[in-house]
Amino acid sequence: MSAQHSGGGALTPLPPGPPARPEAKVPIAALAGYADRIDVRSPGEFALDHLPGAVNLPVLDDTERARVGTLYVQVSAFEARKLGAALVARNVANIVEAHVRDRPPEWAPLVYCWRGGQRSRALVHVLREIGFRAAQLEGGYRAWRRHVVAMLGELPQCFRYRVVCGLTGSGKSRLIEALAAEGTQVLDLESLARHRGSLLGDIPGAAQPTQKAFESALVDALGRFDAARPVYVESESRRIGRLQTPEALLVAMRSSECITVETPVELRAAMLAEDYAHLVVERDQLQALVARLASLHGRETGARWAAIVAAGDTTALVRELLERHYDPLYARAIGRNFVLHRDARVAAVTGTSKSAFRSLARAVVALDAPHDEPLPVAG
Numbered sequence: 001m002s003a004q005h006s007g008g009g010a011l012t013p014l015p016p017g018p019p020a021r022p023e024a025k026v027p028i029a030a031l032a033g034y035a036d037r038i039d040v041r042s043p044g045e046f047a048l049d050h051l052p053g054a055v056n057l058p059v060l061d062d063t064e065r066a067r068v069g070t071l072y073v074q075v076s077a078f079e080a081r082k083l084g085a086a087l088v089a090r091n092v093a094n095i096v097e098a099h100v101r102d103r104p105p106e107w108a109p110l111v112y113c114w115r116g117g118q119r120s121r122a123l124v125h126v127l128r129e130i131g132f133r134a135a136q137l138e139g140g141y142r143a144w145r146r147h148v149v150a151m152l153g154e155l156p157q158c159f160r161y162r163v164v165c166g167l168t169g170s171g172k173s174r175l176i177e178a179l180a181a182e183g184t185q186v187l188d189l190e191s192l193a194r195h196r197g198s199l200l201g202d203i204p205g206a207a208q209p210t211q212k213a214f215e216s217a218l219v220d221a222l223g224r225f226d227a228a229r230p231v232y233v234e235s236e237s238r239r240i241g242r243l244q245t246p247e248a249l250l251v252a253m254r255s256s257e258c259i260t261v262e263t264p265v266e267l268r269a270a271m272l273a274e275d276y277a278h279l280v281v282e283r284d285q286l287q288a289l290v291a292r293l294a295s296l297h298g299r300e301t302g303a304r305w306a307a308i309v310a311a312g313d314t315t316a317l318v319r320e321l322l323e324r325h326y327d328p329l330y331a332r333a334i335g336r337n338f339v340l341h342r343d344a345r346v347a348a349v350t351g352t353s354k355s356a357f358r359s360l361a362r363a364v365v366a367l368d369a370p371h372d373e374p375l376p377v378a379g
Contacts, residue, residue: 049209162364
């Protein structure tokens with residue numbers, strides 16, 4: 001025990017120091033109480049999926065993690081831990097220098113790694129020794145993933161959906177955007193999936209997330225909704241690009257009330273030409289995509305579509321694709337999958353501007369209760 005000299009020869013014990021700070025662990029159920037979330041996994045792990053709102057401050061980067069793993073397999077766990085400890089110590093010091101020094105004492109971040117082990121514990125220990133209220137997520141990312149899987153089976157059934165239906169190019173996505181701007185609850189699946197939902201639906205410069213990241217975003221979005229208010233959602237198919245819509249959400253959507261967006265074909269063609277203008281520039285890419293569609297319609301149709309693409313006649317191409325491919329496909333799918341579609345109220349589009357869709361969104365919201373008559377026309 002530490003002691004000090006009293007001046008008379010006796011040793012007097014030093015006053016006790018502050019008690020050791022326990023390593024705080026919190027369960028996934030406490031997640032909502034932590035706005036600041038730190039993912040200490042490697043950038044590669046973080047890119048595959050992470051908790052909503054988390055920032056990546058890795059205590060081991062991808063190369064370092066691979067080095068430690070290789071040493072563990074080829075030499076021994078002891079040697080791997082020694083190397084890992086040195087690397088983690090240096091990286092934690094860098095994190096403190098670059099990201100922590102200006103934080104107030106009451107800062108309370110939630111830190112997690114793959115399974116709530118050594119990587120997150122190392123940073124939490126240092127932060128708590130400094131005096132911050134840092135906590136470690138019990139079970140780490142794996143606990144979050146189990147939570148996501150469970151919630152995807154439960155949450156979709158908690159809400160009343162209004163499914164926005166309509167032919168390709170009718171302006172469904174624009175109406176969804178306008179509904180969100182009007183303050184309604186909107187589940188924008190295409191935005192979460194970063195895809196417009198068709199073969200031509202890739203968004204330039206925006207790669208789709210992984211399936212796990214898409215599901216995490218879905219749970220986060222659903223968890224913010226008020227069950228007493230309706231949720232508007234577009235009538236997506238099972239797949240959005242290369243991502244799959246969770247089964248429980250599909251089932252809930254397909255048994256919900258529908259709103260059909262009706263739009264004249266010339267307005268549909270104009271909106272599609274605007275939305276897919278990048279493909280006109282990327283002529284080779286457009287030719288390859290159209291060839292994939294044409295393979296379903298025979299050699300003669302394929303040759304005609306290829307000639308239209310080569311000529312740069314976007315309007316003619318859009319009309320052909322709508323009339324010969326997308327409209328028949330939609331008619332078959334909507335009747336088969338959305339059982340209440342035959343009773344849908346109609347939202348008529350007469351203009352493509354943002355103000356026209358905002359006006360239509362207000363009409364949709366105003367008449368949310370079931371009605372026999374069509375919605376007021378807005379244009």
